Amino acid sequence: GTPEDIAATILLLAGPGGPFYAGACLSPNGGDVMH
DSSP, X not given: OOHHHHHHXXXXXXXXXXXXXXXXXXXXXXXXXXX
């Protein structure tokens, strides 16, 4: 991901909805998936 992706994820988790993501696996990678 880009620094902007990471910043958006940090803001999401630090915001009022952050506690709802407890135990979630987040991948701030811009939507790219590699198998």
